[in-house]
Amino acid sequence: MITRLVGALALSTALCASLPTFAQDQDLAAPDRIGLSSAPNKLVVRLTGDSPGNTDPDIAAGYKDLFVAFIKKHPEWQLQLQIQTQDIGTEQAKMLEQAKSGNAPDCAAVDSFVLGQFKANNVLSDFTPYFSKEEIADLFPFVREGISGADGEIYAWWWDTDLRVLYRNKSIVPDAPQTWDDLKKAALASKDQGMEGVLFNGGRWEGTTFDWLANYWSLGGKLVDDSGKPVFGDDDNKSKFLEAVNYFKDLVDSGAAPKRVATIVTYDDLAAAAAAGTTALFIGGSWQNAQLESTLDPDMFADWTFSHIPGPTPDDHKTGTGGWTIASFSKDPQKVEMCADLVRDIYMGPANALQQQLPTRASLYDKYPVFSTPANKEFAADLADGQARPGAPIYPEISNQIQIMMGDVLSGSKSPEDALSAAYNASLEAYDRL
Structure with missing residues (x-):
């Protein structure tokens, strides 16, 4: 035993x-x-x-x-x-x-x-x-x-x-811009108070494509058809695409957005500008509200709020999810x-x-x-x-081409028409290789 x-x-x-x-x-x-x-x-x-x-x-x-x-x-x-x-x-x-x-x-x-x-x-x-x-x-x-x-x-x-929204310092921009024209006017007015205008991602990374797409989608534009083939440069979508690109180009050309947006490749830069008090407007992600709250002094954070990304008209606006x-x-x-x-x-x-x-x-x-x-x-x-990005396998290459296009347009090295043509042709060639 x-x-x-x-x-x-x-x-x-x-x-x-x-x-x-x-x-x-x-x-x-x-x-x-x-x-x-x-x-x-x-x-x-x-x-x-x-x-x-x-x-x-x-x-x-x-x-x-x-x-x-x-x-x-x-x-x-x-x-x-x-x-x-x-x-x-x-x-x-x-x-x-x-x-x-x-x-x-x-x-x-x-x-x-x-x-x-x-x-x-x-x-x-x-x-x-x-x-x-x-x-x-x-x-x-x-x-x-x-x-x-x-x-x-x-x-x-x-x-x-998540989704993209327009953040603003309401002590400088009291009213939420409802249209593209409203945002341009608000950004220019903020410059009169020592700000650098509206900030957004414009460098070579995915955030640039995604944040800008809200404007294209608000016009009813499509990136791919039901088969997953790129269509953003075809007869049905080309004019909408150019209208959305020219909107961002005009923000930079007019001074409503600083030229440095073409180098911004992280949302952290946008929040840092808000914390430093150098901007009163930026297009950012929903998660950044909590980021601002934890970063800014309570009195400073109380000045910040958000609203939907403006569209070409008050009733036409989209946001990327x-x-x-x-x-x-x-x-x-x-x-x-x-x-x-x-x-x-x-x-x-x-x-x-x-x-x-x-x-x-x-x-x-x-x-x-x-x-x-x-x-x-x-x-x-x-x-x-x-609106979510399309799940088509070609999307990453479309995004890559839009990033290149945005850099060329915002820097002035290519016209929107030429930049779109290059992006669309490159996307179609990549699609054929899939």
């Missing part, structure tokens, strides 16, 4: 020793790892700043707590973290090539605007088994469409969305499920609340008090005017 008891105790000790244990959270979080370094299973996770790698210490700490709580539920796993740079286009293109060669991370953040490329190349694992029909039905229609494949299955989870997805490239069912669990425990609600990133599920707006604030209620209402 004693022999059997000793044997049982030895077996119990051996089993316990084989499982990772947590002692006061020691060794659970490192810059490139979440979980014990001795955990036998590894999941390579490549994320953006929506992670413990966020540059804001408070947000980084919040994510660290979420990730540590998650890994405590999965003690046999460790997450090997990789943080993407802010060069979104390059990062996503690199990851697509890795996925096609079988070298992609197990679980990763994929920008919604390139998700179509990943789906078209059949490199994403099926997420459908890990989310209920009710959860999928709760997604905004444009989100549900974006993550679904031709077979009706879902291949990512689009967890946050973006956001990030989480997807799995792994062929190992355990890793795919682990990636889906990561989405469920961290990104389906808690991360939205942490960063005030707008949820993609309608029910979450009532679940988290932060989304009942007047600002977030207004953002949610403005999603009715939102």
Whole structure:
């Protein structure tokens, strides 16, 4: 009997020793790892700043707590973290090539605007088994469409969305501009008070295309047809495209926007100008309201507000809706499920609340008090005017060509007509190579 008891105790000790244990959270979080370094299973996770790698210490700490709580539920796993740079286009293109060669991370953040490329190349694992029909039905229609494949299955989870708005210092610009002409007048008037006019992204990156597209969409313009072929330079869309380009060109030529907008390639520059008191107007993302609130003194923040991006007429205005997805490239069912669990425990609600990133599920707006604030209620209402970038595989190249075109037009090196012709022809050539 004693022999059997000793044997049982030895077996119990051996089993316990084989499982990772947590002692006061020691060794659970490192810059490139979440979980014990001795955990036998590894999941390579490549994320953006929506992670413990966020540059804001408070947000980084919040994510660290979420990730540590998650890994405590999965003690046999460790997450090997990789943080993407802010060069979104390059990062996503690199990851697509890795996925096609079988070298992609197990679980990763994929920008919604390139998700179509990943789906078209059949490199994403099926997420459908890990989310209920009710959860999928709760997604905004444009989100549900974006993550679904031709077979009706879902291949990512689009967890946050955003929109573009016009921020203004109401002590300098008291009334919200309703039209393009209104914005130009307000920007010029702000210069009389020492400001530099309206700021927006105009350099070589995705933000430039996306922020400007609201103007093209407000005219009814289309980028691609139902087959995914570029059409923005055809007979039906060319005049609308040129009208929207000339609007931005006129802002720069008139001095309503400084020439330096052609070099702006990050939303942080826009918020920094607001904090420095050098601008009273900028086109930015919905998430920047919380950024301004945390950055500015309360009295200074009280002067800032936002409104919808002006359109050519008061009744014609659009805004771009973006956001990030989480997807799995792994062929190992355990890793795919682990990636889906990561989405469920961290990104389906808690991360939205942490960063005030707008949820993609309608029910979450009532679940988290932060989304009942007047600002977030207004953002949610403005999603009715939102338009997502087309999920066509050619979109990234169209965006690239628009970025080049915008630089040529705003710098004056090409006429809008010549720049459009070059962008359209290059996009068609790229489409033929797909």
